[in-house]
Amino acid sequence: MTAVFGHLNPDTDAITAALVYAxxxxxxxxxxxxxxxxELNFETAFVLEQAGVDAPPLLSELPAGSEVALVDHNESAxxxxxxxxxxxxxxxxxxxxxxLETSQPAVLRFEPVGCTATILMRLHREAGLSIDATxxxxxxxxxxxxxxxxxxxxxxxxxxxxxxxxAPIAGVTDVTAYAMQMFAAKSDLGDTPAExxxxxxxxxxxxxxxxxxxxxxETTNPGYVFGRQAELLVAMQAEKAASGLDGVxxxxxxxxxxxxxxxxxxxxxxxxxQAAFGASTExxxxxxxxxxxxxxxIVPALEAxxxxxx
Amino acid sequence: MTAVFGHLNPDTDAITAALVYAxxxxxxxxxxxxxxxxELNFETAFVLEQAGVDAPPLLSELPAGSEVALVDHNESAxxxxxxxxxxxxxxxxxxxxxxLETSQPAVLRFEPVGCTATILMRLHREAGLSIDATxxxxxxxxxxxxxxxxxxxxxxxxxxxxxxxxAPIAGVTDVTAYAMQMFAAKSDLGDTPAExxxxxxxxxxxxxxxxxxxxxxETTNPGYVFGRQAELLVAMQAEKAASGLDGVxxxxxxxxxxxxxxxxxxxxxxxxxQAAFGASTExxxxxxxxxxxxxxxIVPALEAxxxxxx
Numbered sequence: 280m281t282a283v284f285g286h287l288n289p290d291t292d293a294i295t296a297a298l299v300y301a302x303x304x305x306x307x308x309x310x311x312x313x314x315x316x317x318e319l320n321f322e323t324a325f326v327l328e329q330a331g332v333d334a335p336p337l338l339s340e341l342p343a344g345s346e347v348a349l350v351d352h353n354e355s356a357x358x359x360x361x362x363x364x365x366x367x368x369x370x371x372x373x374x375x376x377x378x379l380e381t382s383q384p385a386v387l388r389f390e391p392v393g394c395t396a397t398i399l400m401r402l403h404r405e406a407g408l409s410i411d412a413t414x415x416x417x418x419x420x421x422x423x424x425x426x427x428x429x430x431x432x433x434x435x436x437x438x439x440x441x442x443x444x445x446a447p448i449a450g451v452t453d454v455t456a457y458a459m460q461m462f463a464a465k466s467d468l469g470d471t472p473a474e475x476x477x478x479x480x481x482x483x484x485x486x487x488x489x490x491x492x493x494x495x496x497e498t499t500n501p502g503y504v505f506g507r508q509a510e511l512l513v514a515m516q517a518e519k520a521a522s523g524l525d526g527v528x529x530x531x532x533x534x535x536x537x538x539x540x541x542x543x544x545x546x547x548x549x550x551x552x553q554a555a556f557g558a559s560t561e562x563x564x565x566x567x568x569x570x571x572x573x574x575x576x577i578v579p580a581l582e583a584x585x586x587x588x589x
Numbered sequence: 590m591t592a593v594f595g596h597l598n599p600d601t602d603a604i605t606a607a608l609v610y611a612x613x614x615x616x617x618x619x620x621x622x623x624x625x626x627x628e629l630n631f632e633t634a635f636v637l638e639q640a641g642v643d644a645p646p647l648l649s650e651l652p653a654g655s656e657v658a659l660v661d662h663n664e665s666a667x668x669x670x671x672x673x674x675x676x677x678x679x680x681x682x683x684x685x686x687x688x689l690e691t692s693q694p695a696v697l698r699f700e701p702v703g704c705t706a707t708i709l710m711r712l713h714r715e716a717g718l719s720i721d722a723t724x725x726x727x728x729x730x731x732x733x734x735x736x737x738x739x740x741x742x743x744x745x746x747x748x749x750x751x752x753x754x755x756a757p758i759a760g761v762t763d764v765t766a767y768a769m770q771m772f773a774a775k776s777d778l779g780d781t782p783a784e785x786x787x788x789x790x791x792x793x794x795x796x797x798x799x800x801x802x803x804x805x806x807e808t809t810n811p812g813y814v815f816g817r818q819a820e821l822l823v824a825m826q827a828e829k830a831a832s833g834l835d836g837v838x839x840x841x842x843x844x845x846x847x848x849x850x851x852x853x854x855x856x857x858x859x860x861x862x863q864a865a866f867g868a869s870t871e872x873x874x875x876x877x878x879x880x881x882x883x884x885x886x887i888v889p890a891l892e893a894x895x896x897x898x899x
Contacts, residue, residue: 375694381686382892384884389697405715 281311281368282345284338284359285395286352288481289315291323291424291461295417296350296395297335300371302414303402304348309368311348314338316359320479325464326420330413341365351395353379356483371398374574393438394425400441415448420461427497428458430537432575459499462534466498473507473514477529484578487585489525492518495573497532501540504531505564508542512563515544526551532571539567555584591621591678592655594648594669595705596662598791599625601633601734601771605727606660606705607645610681612724613712614658619678621658624648626669630789632775636730640723651675661705663689666793681708684884703748704735710751725758730771737807737844738768741882769809772844776808783820787828787839794888797895799835802828805883807842811850814841815874818852822873825854836861842881849877865894 283301285293294315301313313335319327327334340360341347347359348369354377355362367379369386373395381387390398396418403410410418422442426434429442442454451457468476481494494515496504504511515527529542542563543549549560558565570576593611595603604625611623623645629637637644650670651657657669658679664687665672677689679696683705691697700708706728713720720728732752736744739752752764761767778786791804804825806814814821825837839852852873853859859870868875880886 373694376689376691376697378690379686380688383889384683384685384701385699386701387686387697387699389695391694391696405711 281309281348282314282338282341283311283348283350283369284314284316284335285350286357287316288478289317289323290320290351290480291326292394292396292421293351294319294323294335295326295421296371296399298332299396299399299414299417300348300350300369301335303399303406303408304369306408307406312336320465321467322424322461322465325461326417326424330416330420332413332417349379350399353377353389355379371395371402373398390437392435393431393433394421396421396425397435397438397441400445401437410445410448412448412450415445416451419445419449419451419454419457423454423458423461427532427534427537427571428455428462430534431572433572462497462499466500466503466534468496468498468503473510474518476504476507476511477514477518477527482573483522483524484581486525486581487588490523491526491528491581492522492524493573493577493581494527494529495532496529497534497571499534501531501533505540508563511542512544515542519544528552528577530567530570530573530577537569537571539570541565541567551581551584554588555580591619591658592624592648592651593621593658593660593679594624594626594645595660596667596792597626598788599627599633600630600661600790601636602704602706602731603661604629604633604645605636605731606681606709608642609706609709609724609727610658610660610679611645613709613716613718614679616718617716622646628785630775631777632734632771635771635774636727636734640726640730642723642727659689660709663687663699665689666795681705681712683708700747702745703741703743704731706731706735707745707748707751710755711747720755720758722759725755726761729755729759729761729764729767733764733768733771737842737847737881738765738772740844740847741885743882743885772807772809776810776813776844778806778808778813783817783824784828786814786817786821787824787837792883793832793834794891796835796891797898800833801836801838801891802832802834803883803887804837804839805842806839807844807881809844811841811843815850818873821852822854825852829854838862838887840877840880840883840887847879847881849880851875851877861891861894864898865890 283297285297297313301311304311315335343364345365346368347365350371353372367381371388373392422438426438446454477494483492519527526548530539532539543560543565552565593607595607607623611621614621625645653674655675656678657675660681663682677691681698683702732748736748756764787804793802829837836858840849842849853870853875862875
């Protein structure tokens with residue numbers, strides 16, 4: 280049985296891709312089981328509820344040599360513990376290729392599109408396999424989530440085509456209304472502790488000789504997040520110290536207005552943000568304006584800054 | 590213009606894949622030019638002549654940042670010099686994933702099939718693009734070459750299907766006769782210097798803390814090769830010293846009888862061959878019997894040996 284899973288701190292694309300790819304592999308003769316590597320966020324919980332699908336089991340460890348299929352990630356730092364001792368047989372991803380190696384020839388399918396779901400849709404069509412209403416809703420949700428309903432600069436024509444193909448199968452007649460419901464669910468953060476808010480969509484990147492943690496909160500209600508600014512800044516400082524990081528940033532992305540105001544815990548980060556983005560920090564908030572994609576707009580600017588100051 | 594090329598010491602799959610993928614990319618809106626990273630072997634020269642196609646230009650270096658598409662390989666040791674400074678935008682391959690990383694999301698298409706040509710045939714069909722007679726002959730030749738006319742254990746059902754699909758388009762009515770012509774051309778080694786015979790189909794692999802060079806000569810006339818055993822062993826020792834390798838082996842594969850007798854230059858290699866394959870070396874030749882695939886039968890056994898003795 281091949282274990283299929285997306286990245287740590289899973290988002291909607293990571294969870295739905297695991298579910299749909301496990302189903303596809305099983306239909307193609309490779310028995311597979313979907314897993315998750317962390318808690319569902321509120322958006323993903325909403326999507327699974329709408330689709331009538333249970334969350335996949337939480338995976339913490341696998342016996343050495345187990346066959347695994349990775350979706351929506353490929354770097355070991357974002358994957359299950361001990362990945363190097365597992366046998367990677369399949370990868371479907373839309374990120375840059377990192378430190379992955381395989382011990383045998385494997386099926387790798389990477390495309391520079393906005394989400395894994397778009398690639399999975401193509402895999403079905405290429406194989407001449409139909410997509411049922413449940414899988415179509417899962418994939419459509421992932422497209423809308425990863426592209427912020429086509430607002431993100433990572434969006435490609437292929438993602439728009441995938442959504443247009445999937446929506447009628449999923450029985451979603453008003454895609455805009457459904458996307459707004461998803462974003463409202465995502466924004467309903469309730470009494471989530473500040474440490475969890477920071478880590479909801481959070482990745483650690485090597486920059487220069489050090490490491491930075493970059494969190495993103497995509498929300499239709501940025502006022503709620505800034506209302507908790509003081510405790511979030513404390514959580515960021517604590518995480519920075521606990522994990523030996525050189526910097527931590529938390530970008531609060533206003534989905535509807537497509538703006539990014541980023542929390543900056545100390546002068547050290549403020550100096551880098553000034554140099555990399557030309558943005559000054561006031562009262563521990565930097566206005567990064569229309570930079571709403573971590574992958575395409577935040578990380579490359581920081582990489583360029585550290586490459587020039589190595 | 591994207592530069593498309595296969596591995597160093599190119600074989601028929603490496604050369605034809607570069608030609609056909611450059612053509613496909615160009616048709617899909619990405620202008621591309623095929624190159625080769627070394628001399629054509631006699632089989633490939635025969636195939637290009639039959640297809641009426643010129644050899645692609647020899648590539649030695651590219652400006653930093655150039656966009657490249659890799660076919661039939663992915664490891665930097667088998668690729669153009671300075672690969673890490675180039676921008677890899679596409680990879681089509683059937684080998685295990687090595688040390689490749691990409692700076693941006695790229696198109697990666699890996700499948701565990703017998704040759705790159707089979708994947709290229711699928712890319713055309715998925716895109717709804719026809720394959721012309723010339724490209725069909727190039728791809729068919731690569732399938733027959735890499736699978737040794739379906740004798741190699743790397744052969745999959747997909748490779749047989751690809752050949753059956755391609756042969757009528759290529760106008761090849763007797764596939765067996767055409768394969769025999771290819772193998773005869775490959776086996777007509779004439780007065781090729783021993784250094785060139787060693788390097789005709791030769792790859793360097795990292796094993797444990799060191800590096801080994803593994804050559805293969807696939808031939809219908811092994812007697813000719815063993816007639817030149819003494820000079821080949823001298824060439825192997827010279828290459829080992831010149832390139833600072835820990836071991837060199839040259840497998841002489843009898844295509845028609847599907848057997849492998851391997852030249853062993855020193856006791857150091859003989860000890861590893863004994864441990865990894867259970868094969869003793871007599872008069873500097875080890876009988877590796879039915880192990881005719883470097884990828885599937887030679888490399889994994891050596892990797893397992895060095896992993897256990899690291």
